[in-house]
Amino acid sequence: MNKGVKMNDFEKKFxxxxxxxxxxxxxxxxxDTYYYVKNLEKQVxxxxxxxxxxxxxxxxxxxxxxxxxxxxxxxxxxxDIEHFFEGxxxxxxxxxxxxxxxxxxxxxxxxxxxxxxIIFY
Numbered sequence: 336m337n338k339g340v341k342m343n344d345f346e347k348k349f350x351x352x353x354x355x356x357x358x359x360x361x362x363x364x365x366x367d368t369y370y371y372v373k374n375l376e377k378q379v380x381x382x383x384x385x386x387x388x389x390x391x392x393x394x395x396x397x398x399x400x401x402x403x404x405x406x407x408x409x410x411x412x413x414x415d416i417e418h419f420f421e422g423x424x425x426x427x428x429x430x431x432x433x434x435x436x437x438x439x440x441x442x443x444x445x446x447x448x449x450x451x452x453i454i455f456y
Contacts, residue, residue: 349376349379350376352405352409353372353373353375353376353405356372356405356408356409356412357369357372357373357376359412360372363421365421365422365425366422367421367422367423367425367426368408368421368422368425368426371426371429372405372408375401375404375405378397378401379398379401382394382397382398383398395453399437399454400433400434403433403434403436403437404429404430404433406436406440407428407429407432407433407436408425408429411425437454437455438455441454
């Protein structure tokens with residue numbers, strides 16, 4: 336994310352996460368998803384670097400959304416089923432399902448009320 340600047344552990348983990356996903360989709364010759372991950376990575380970098388004075392409450396949901404999209408892609412890779420879905424179809428799923436990803440990941444159903452935790456905002 337920050338070229339030439341010392342990265343903290345969270346930045347390193349995020350960079351590594353994106354690098355692994357990009358490498359995987361490049362190996363699968365799935366350029367659409369590769370560039371989608373690259374774009375998500377760029378969005379986080381811009382949010383962090385260009386909006387230093389912006390309110391935390393404006394940035395945080397955007398970063399959580401990007402995190403959920405990346406998590407959905409990682410789930411497909413871990414399950415080794417992304418070959419059934421690739422490119423635009425995989426991207427459309429991430430774009431559609433990211434809003435409920437954390438809720439479902441914590442065991443809630445889509446239509447079920449959940450706790451007031453900040454992660455569900």
